[in-house]
Amino acid sequence: MTSVEFWSSWWWPALTAVTGLVFAALVFAQWLARRKAHQLCWAVGLLMYAVAAMMEAWSEYTGVWDPTVYRIYIVLAASLVGYLGSGSAYLMIHKRRWVAHVYLAYNIVLTAIFLIGAFTAELRMEYLVPGITVGGQALGAPGSFPRYLSMFITIPGTFFLLGGAIVSVWRFARKKEYAYRMWANVLIAAGTVLIAWAGSLARAGQAVGLYPAEMVASALLLAGFLMAGDLKKGAHAAIEAGQQRRAAQAEAADGAAQRPDQPSS
Numbered sequence: 258m259t260s261v262e263f264w265s266s267w268w269w270p271a272l273t274a275v276t277g278l279v280f281a282a283l284v285f286a287q288w289l290a291r292r293k294a295h296q297l298c299w300a301v302g303l304l305m306y307a308v309a310a311m312m313e314a315w316s317e318y319t320g321v322w323d324p325t326v327y328r329i330y331i332v333l334a335a336s337l338v339g340y341l342g343s344g345s346a347y348l349m350i351h352k353r354r355w356v357a358h359v360y361l362a363y364n365i366v367l368t369a370i371f372l373i374g375a376f377t378a379e380l381r382m383e384y385l386v387p388g389i390t391v392g393g394q395a396l397g398a399p400g401s402f403p404r405y406l407s408m409f410i411t412i413p414g415t416f417f418l419l420g421g422a423i424v425s426v427w428r429f430a431r432k433k434e435y436a437y438r439m440w441a442n443v444l445i446a447a448g449t450v451l452i453a454w455a456g457s458l459a460r461a462g463q464a465v466g467l468y469p470a471e472m473v474a475s476a477l478l479l480a481g482f483l484m485a486g487d488l489k490k491g492a493h494a495a496i497e498a499g500q501q502r503r504a505a506q507a508e509a510a511d512g513a514a515q516r517p518d519q520p521s522s
Contacts, residue, residue: 269468270313276475277307295347302340309333328375335407339364342414345421374403422446441485448477
């Protein structure tokens with residue numbers, strides 16, 4: 258097995274698909290319990306991630322990249338970051354919710370245009386070959402429609418997703434009881450950077466490491482999510498810290514009350 262064959266093997270995206278499905282199910286379960294917009298956006302983006310990885314795994318395993326499968330795959334692979342970014346936008350923006358609404362509508366419209374473009378574009382079949390990671394090369398020449406459209410989805414999505422993680426790291430770093438949330442967002446930020454880096458290389462035609470990068474990124478994102486859990490852990494820590502401070506203050510006050518008054522000079 259050559260180096261290219263190893264890094265483009267079907268089991269890389271298969272692992273990504275399993276991780277993505279678990280992640281999507283966990284976030285969707287959270288949405289069912291809490292009905293928060295950011296959870297639904299993340300669940301959609303993660304499901305797109307998992308389905309795109311399944312298409313990669315199946316096509317590489319069978320040795321056939323079906324043109325229709327590829328057209329759907331490339332739309333999912335390019336659009337998923339936009340929906341993950343929409344989730345982060347809803348989570349970060351509280352006062353001007355209309356901004357998150359507009360950004361989500363922007364992603365939906367661009368995804369629809371990209372889907373139409375993907376099904377009307379003439380594929381470059383010489384790049385639609387099993388054993389290599391095709392990325393966006395088979396969709397057309399660099400800079401052609403709809404291939405260039407993907408950057409208008411991925412760049413803003415990466416900005417919101419990475420920005421949300423960085424803001425969370427900054428917020429939680431100032432509170433010891435929420436340190437675990439800070440490190441969780443460090444993992445999420447690392448996974449986001451890895452996805453963006455691998456996707457950029459794939460669009461540039463250097464896509465050999467795309468499958469492993471997707472797998473590692475999905476593992477980092479899931480690890481961050483599991484580490485973060487919910488705010489109950491931090492809330493309990495904050496309550497305990499407050500109780501300890503009040504107990505120390507009360508003890509100090511009792512000690513001061515029991516000491517005899519000092520004679521004045």
